[in-house]
Amino acid sequence: MVEAQSGSAYGNVVSKPRSLRSHQLAQLLGDWPSVSRKGPLYARLGLGIRSLILDARIPYGVRLPGERSLAAELHVSRRTVSSAYAMLREEGVLVSRHGGGSWTQLPQGRSRQGAAWGPAVWQGSGWLDLAVAAIAGDPRIAMALVKVHEALPHYLTHHGYTPHGLLALREAVAEHYTSRGLTTSVEQIAITSGAQQAISLVVEALSDxxxxxxxxxxxxxxxxxxxxxxRSRVIDVGLDDDSASLRIAMRQVLPRLVYLIADYHNPTGRLLGATQREELVRTAADCGSQLLVDESFAELGFDDSPVVAxxxxxxxxxxxxxxxxxSKSYWAGLRVGWVRADRTVISHLVEARATFDMASPVxxxxxxxxxxxGGSDLLDSRRQMLRIQRDALVEAIHSHLPNWQFEVPCGGISLWVNLGEPISxxxxxxxESYQIRLASGPRFGLSGTLENFLRIPFTLAxxxxxAAIxxxxxxxxxxxxxWSITAPVGDTLV
Structure with a gap:
């Protein structure tokens, strides 16, 4: 059995088949006893491990530490660990093999809670999905397909493999960047199958x-x-309004890459101003770092949001x-993304893409x-819809959960709510017993932190x-x- 390597912020999160050592699981759990102020200690430990498994921070098929070793690491009795493991076995997230240890698994018929790839709850099922921050499609997208069908015969004379992406789409993306104040040529654009693949390609091609x-x-x-x-060595820095902490960390550690969201940050909705953007670029140049900027939400500024290049x-x-x-501005079912960079970087990304897929669908x-x-009217209506839904969410929280605190964003699709206590x-x-699907705060950070927070998207009607609030x-x-994790969970609404 290959043990997970240590020495990096993500060295203790493993890919299967692996084993977790006691100190690695302890780091992932963070301040697990404070997750619930009530209930037996073993139940709180079980809840913490359960969350790590369902949040995808521990993959399924991973061997957990032995009871005696984990008890020593956590400074609890072996009985506490044994009872926690027994609880997890009853829930179906852990299976023990005689003489072979305890292994993580997903309960039958379940997907990971809050995992990025997790399927949304189907409309009409009675569930309200607050875990996936994405908006539904629009009939005008189907109408646009009519023009696509008219143009398609021209492309059927070609084999369809375009690693850089179709010229027509690259031209459209380049023109859009230019209209936003960033002169861009077609050679600076590569098309991908969504932003997630774009991020993967950049990390794969430009870092070791x-x-x-x-x-x-x-x-x-x-x-x-x-x-x-x-298996990057992740340097996590607390988010602030002007990214000052990030710039300080950059000068201290000289990172190879810096990933950030400058426009309507996910999950907080923060918008970086022009001065902060200029300072980040200057810091990156001084440190020899490259900035990987996720602009997935850049089109979702509301009427009261400033325009920033x-x-x-x-x-x-x-x-x-x-x-x-x-995905975020139009429809998540349209799996199209892109990268804008200099020509040398684009060449590296296209080469790296050969290990992912050959090209995006024509x-x-x-x-x-x-x-x-031609979708400016569609985007305008999307922004108006999201603003109305944001206001409905703000009013509902103020009415039903007045102690929760948050900043009202001027764009994006979610609120980042401070619960006031570590109960996320x-x-x-x-x-789940109320048919609500959530993504807990720790899913948005490292090592079990952010228990005081919850992301609530305003993507529902x-x-x-x-009703969800x-x-x-x-x-x-x-x-x-x-209520604790050991309490019985009913199927009906209360």
Missing amino acids: PLDPVAIETPTYPGALDVLRRH PLASFGGEGRVISVGSM VDQLLAAELIR TLLTARA PHDIV ERLSAVVTDVNRG
């Missing part, structure tokens, strides 16, 4: 395992998954690599090009948002009354 990569936390969980898989427009001599996507690319060039994982677990209020009441 154990290279230092700086991020702000909280952050996009998909980026954390990429860095974990690549793309981060790459502030100089840096090719040190800024921009990633964009159709029809999807044609549809994306049509929407980018517990809320996520209990919410206003009446569903109100009403149910969440009941969940909070249960937790405050001492």
Whole structure:
């Protein structure tokens, strides 16, 4: 059995088949006793491990530490660990083999809670999905397909493999960057199958395992998954309004890459100003770092949001690599993304893509090009819809959960809520009995932190948002009354 390597921030999060050592699991658990202020210690430990498994921070098929070793590391009795493991076995997230230890697994018919790839709950099932921050499609997308079908015969005379992407889409993306104040040529654009693949390609092509990569936390969980898989040495820095902490960390550790979201940050909604962008580019140049800027939410500013030019427009001599996507602004079912960088970087990315896939689907690319060039009315209505839904969510929280605190963003698709106490994982677990799907705060950071926070997207219709918050209020009441992971979970709403 190959043990997980140590020595990096993600060295203790493993890819199967692996084993977790006691000190690695302890680091992932963080301050696990405070997840719930009530209930037996073994139940709180079991809840912490359960969250790590369902959040994908521990893959399935991983051997957990022995009871005696973990008990010594956590300074608890062996009986506490034994009882926690027994509870997890009863829940179906752990299986023990005689003489072979205890191994993680997913319960039958379940997907990981909060995992980036997890499927949304189907509409009409009675569930309200607050875990996936994405908006539904629009009939105008289907209407745009009519023009795509008219253009398709021209492309059927070609084999369809375009590693750089279709010229028509690359031209549309380049023109859009230029209209935003960043002059861009077709040679600076590569098309990908979504922003997630774009991030993977950049990390794969421009960094080696154990290279230092700086991020702000909280952050996009998909980026954390990429860095974990690549075994990057992650330098996590607390998010602030002006990224001052990130710039300080960059000068201290000289990271190879810096991943950040400058426009309507996921999950906080923060928008970096022009001065902060210029300072980040200058710091990257001084440190020899490259900035990987996720612009997936750049189009989702509301009427009251300031207009800020793309981060790459502030100089840096090719040190800024921009990633964009159709998923957040148009529809997540349209798996088209892109990378904007200098020509040398684009060449490296296209070479690296050969290990992922050969090219993105032609029809999807044609549809994306049509929407980018003619979808301004659609985007305007999306922004208006999100603003209305944001206001409905703000009002619902103020009415039903007035002690929760948050900043109201001027764009994006979610609120980052401070719960006032470390109960995020517990809320996520209990919410299932009320048919609510949540992504707990720790999913957006490292090592079990962010238990005081919860991301709540405003992507549902206003009446569903109100219903979800009403149910969440009941969940909070249960937790405050001492509900623990060992309490029976019913199938009906309370």
